[in-house]
Amino acid sequence: MEPLHKLIGVLGGMGPAATADFMHQVIGNTIAENDQGHVPLLVFCDPTIPDRSTSILDASASSPLPALQDYAQRLERAGSTVIVIPCNTAHHFYESIANSVTIPVLHIVDAVIHQLEEMAPEARTGIAVMATAGTTSSRFYETRLRARGYDCLTLTVEEQALISQVIYEIKASRVAASRVPAIAAARSLRRRGATCLILGCTELASIKETIETELPIVDSTRALALACIRYVVPPACANTLDPAKMIA
């Protein structure tokens, strides 16, 4: 089956609401930035994929990798020309997923770095990544940011516990209960010298308004949505297009 000119394959469902929110971000930002920049998406949304954090932290738990590779191959088979994964923690498995297909897989940290360069061009040290315990322990943000000349602030045990609690409350639809730990985590990071906050978990998008900080905030879901739009919009219309930076 012939590939379409440009079709973004989305490896989603982790969780399903985060995938639908990601689609809204792509749709909303496309209309706002450019009417011609339509973004065709092919979205695999399977809520039954085994938990990513659990698998990273507990070697005896079921791995999501076989499902992720299978779905990536189905997306390629159906004509996708690039794959994105709107779940930060799943990027622990990035290399194994990318090696299972022949099309490029865009890395969410590269999309975040693009936004970082736009929103906080001065920040090179003190990058604070708010993420699941699985993402933090996997260290792919740190490694990928370091390779591009950035230094991350390592989370303390207390900060990680606060952020994990925020994610837990949001997953359970208790957004109000997520406010106190979200504010506490952001304050602690600021006090320790953070220059920029990265929302490195799709569940965290909703705390942007909550955390009452003057630090620049990069939302990874939004960054990934904007990278998809840059990929599809004709170069002449996109003033920030740089495929070399976008595709890992």
Added chain:
Amino acid sequence: MEPLHKLIGVLGGMGPAATADFMHQVIGNTIAENDQGHVPLLVFCDPTIPDRSTSILDASASSPLPALQDYAQRLERAGSTVIVIPCNTAHHFYESIANSVTIPVLHIVDAVIHQLEEMAPEARTGIAVMATAGTTSSRFYETRLRARGYDCLTLTVEEQALISQVIYEIKASRVAASRVPAIAAARSLRRRGATCLILGCTELASIKETIETELPIVDSTRALALACIRYVVPPACANTLDPAKMIA
């Protein structure tokens, strides 16, 4: 490539926001009805598919059919076991789409009839379908409902104009401006003997709270989402499962 046990292929993007809303309906209703009833979705969301209503009403306009058939085949190829189309107007092309694949394509009107039987078991005549001019002119609601023993109320030219205006305002994100024509259309239908209102356009979901009527209202997007959940949830868990009714 082997099909998954059950994978719902979604032919979407008409419009993209309606597709994301449909996904939210599937996700939200799954959690509410049954924690085990996970619904894996593979969603084709291409906002560039030519306009359905225009194509039905103007034979010289581009047809969306080649794209719809191509995407249906891609969904099958990637392992979908059934296809749904969260766009009423696109059902004008239902037979041609269904004939282009070997897996079943669930018809949105069958999903609506399932809800009609639950919500308004007494209503057999006076079924009023609020839809685009394309859907109305195509008459597939009327034909399919009649085959199951229901009589539809034919829209007057004035009612169709009001409903088309509602859809136009909602597509342009002017929800407030859609209130007056929505209420006027519902009142007129009621006065002429409607026993039940069917929201036969995905854009109309938001007027449910607006139209101030005691008539039962069947939202076609929600009906289709519930049909998807019934298709996936194991029969033992689903008290309303009847595949013969669901699959056209």
